[in-house]
Amino acid sequence: MSSFTRAIRPALQGGRRVLLAQRLSTPRIAHPIAATALRSLSTTAPRRSVDLSELQPTPITHLSEVETAMADAVSKFATEVVLPKAREMDEAEAMDPAVVEQLFEQGLMGIEIPEEYGGAGMNFTAAIIAIEELARADPSVSVLVDVHNTLCNTALMKWGSDALKKKYLPRLATNTVASFCLSEPVSGSDAFALATRATETPDGYTITGSKMWITNSMEAGFFIVFANLDPAKGYKGITAFVVDKDTPGFSIAKKEKKLGIRASSTCVLNFDDVAVPKENLLGKPGEGYKYAIGILNEGRIGIAAQMTGLALGAFENAVRYVWNDRKQFGTLVGEFQGMQHQIAQSYTEIAAARALVYNAARKKEAGEDFVRDAAMAKLYASQVAGRVAGLAVEWMGGMGFVREGLAEKYWRDSKIGAIYEGTSNIQLNTIAKLLQKEYTA
Numbered sequence: 001m002s003s004f005t006r007a008i009r010p011a012l013q014g015g016r017r018v019l020l021a022q023r024l025s026t027p028r029i030a031h032p033i034a035a036t037a038l039r040s041l042s043t044t045a046p047r048r049s050v051d052l053s054e055l056q057p058t059p060i061t062h063l064s065e066v067e068t069a070m071a072d073a074v075s076k077f078a079t080e081v082v083l084p085k086a087r088e089m090d091e092a093e094a095m096d097p098a099v100v101e102q103l104f105e106q107g108l109m110g111i112e113i114p115e116e117y118g119g120a121g122m123n124f125t126a127a128i129i130a131i132e133e134l135a136r137a138d139p140s141v142s143v144l145v146d147v148h149n150t151l152c153n154t155a156l157m158k159w160g161s162d163a164l165k166k167k168y169l170p171r172l173a174t175n176t177v178a179s180f181c182l183s184e185p186v187s188g189s190d191a192f193a194l195a196t197r198a199t200e201t202p203d204g205y206t207i208t209g210s211k212m213w214i215t216n217s218m219e220a221g222f223f224i225v226f227a228n229l230d231p232a233k234g235y236k237g238i239t240a241f242v243v244d245k246d247t248p249g250f251s252i253a254k255k256e257k258k259l260g261i262r263a264s265s266t267c268v269l270n271f272d273d274v275a276v277p278k279e280n281l282l283g284k285p286g287e288g289y290k291y292a293i294g295i296l297n298e299g300r301i302g303i304a305a306q307m308t309g310l311a312l313g314a315f316e317n318a319v320r321y322v323w324n325d326r327k328q329f330g331t332l333v334g335e336f337q338g339m340q341h342q343i344a345q346s347y348t349e350i351a352a353a354r355a356l357v358y359n360a361a362r363k364k365e366a367g368e369d370f371v372r373d374a375a376m377a378k379l380y381a382s383q384v385a386g387r388v389a390g391l392a393v394e395w396m397g398g399m400g401f402v403r404e405g406l407a408e409k410y411w412r413d414s415k416i417g418a419i420y421e422g423t424s425n426i427q428l429n430t431i432a433k434l435l436q437k438e439y440t441a
Contacts, residue, residue, distance in 0.1 A: 060358035070126045078137035086138040089263035110173025117169035128305045135309025139413040140263035142306050147215045150302040152178030159283035179220035181211045192235035198227035204278035207271045217267035221245045226288050238288035242280040249274040260412035304357045304377035307385040307417040311350045314410035318392035346388045353381040372434045379427040382417030389414040
């Protein structure tokens with residue numbers, strides 16, 4: 001059992017005794033974390049049995065006892081362990097193996113994985129809280145945890161056979177990083193135009209092709225790979241497979257050098273007649289496109305939480321400086337009205353972005369349709385992260401521009417929010433199409 005799971009055991013036990021609808025009467029002001037709810041594709045059953053009309057309305061920033069325990073524990077870990085290494089890892093463009101090891105030790109890599117497989121047995125909300133708290137310290141560490149938990153662990157728990165779960169879930173909870181392999185050189189936003197092929201064999205399948213922009217590649221030992229098993233059917237031939245890193249024919253062709261989240265590995269992967277045993281089929285043949293759509297819709301709430309966490313990290317780093325250290329004309333810069341207006345506007349935008357995240361999360365938890373809400377949350381949170389991180393550099397003046405501090409790193413890291421797991425234009429397309437459907441007679 002992880003140290004984190006032991007620490008929150010009283011909260012877990014208490015939380016399981018109370019009604020699902022209960023909330024803490026007082027929010028944790030310092031960290032009003034987004035509570036991301038579960039939809040039909042998540043590992044925890046949606047709360048369709050709850051009559052929401054009978055519940056006493058509460059602010060969406062209210063957290064359950066378990067969620068509060070998660071926020072406190074991860075905030076402490078991020079501040080004491082991750083933050084001191086953030087600059088060093090960014091400069092090295094590599095994740096410190098000790099940090100990854102401690103993520104497993106803390107139980108942050110198996111948040112939703114059931115306890116019977118060595119996980120924490122918590123809900124998706126807890127994973128979202130961890131993602132946001134980690135992003136306040138280092139978005140690179142946050143995305144490693146995000147992809148591992150919200151994409152890979154969830155996919156295996158939802159569609160994996162009993163044999164796959166027994167084989168891999170204990171590893172994913174304790175020592176093996178996971179990676180989600182969908183994008184290719186010619187299929188980014190148009191993900192279903194992928195060219196990687198799978199061929200059925202007497203013993204299983206072979207995969208041939210390449211993947212690009214794959215997060216966690218260097219650290220991962222477990223890969224969920226999407227390939228087209230029947231190209232004649234178009235995207236309906238796309239199928240998901242589990243591939244081990246040491247499988248012959250699998251190789252990392254290139255590690256990208258990036259503008260931001262540089263400690264997070266992003267690589268090109270090659271598959272040269274990679275043999276996959278038939279038991280490593282994830283779900284059903286030809287259902288991969290459905291799995292990818294569902295998981296990415298869910299994952300967008302995670303990316304939105306990562307961006308709000310980043311925005312808060314950049315904001316807090318800068319305002320502490322301008323209200324305590326930086327003086328001009330004999331006055332702290334933060335005392336000037338023009339600066340205070342920018343600070344107030346930025347915090348308001350962060351709060352608004354978090355409200356979108358919380359709303360998408362709570363709707364998902366209630367089993368309601370949350371696709372549009374997730375798209376709006378990711379779109380706006382990434383925009384706010386970019387604006388706030390950019391202003392934070394300016395507020396700090398020269399100290400914001402040099403690599404001695406973290407201000408310029410937060411700004412560089414913010415740029416990815418508008419790109420991965422669906423670009424901002426894709427989010428706008430999704431929002432517009434759903435609005436058109438709603439308002440078309």
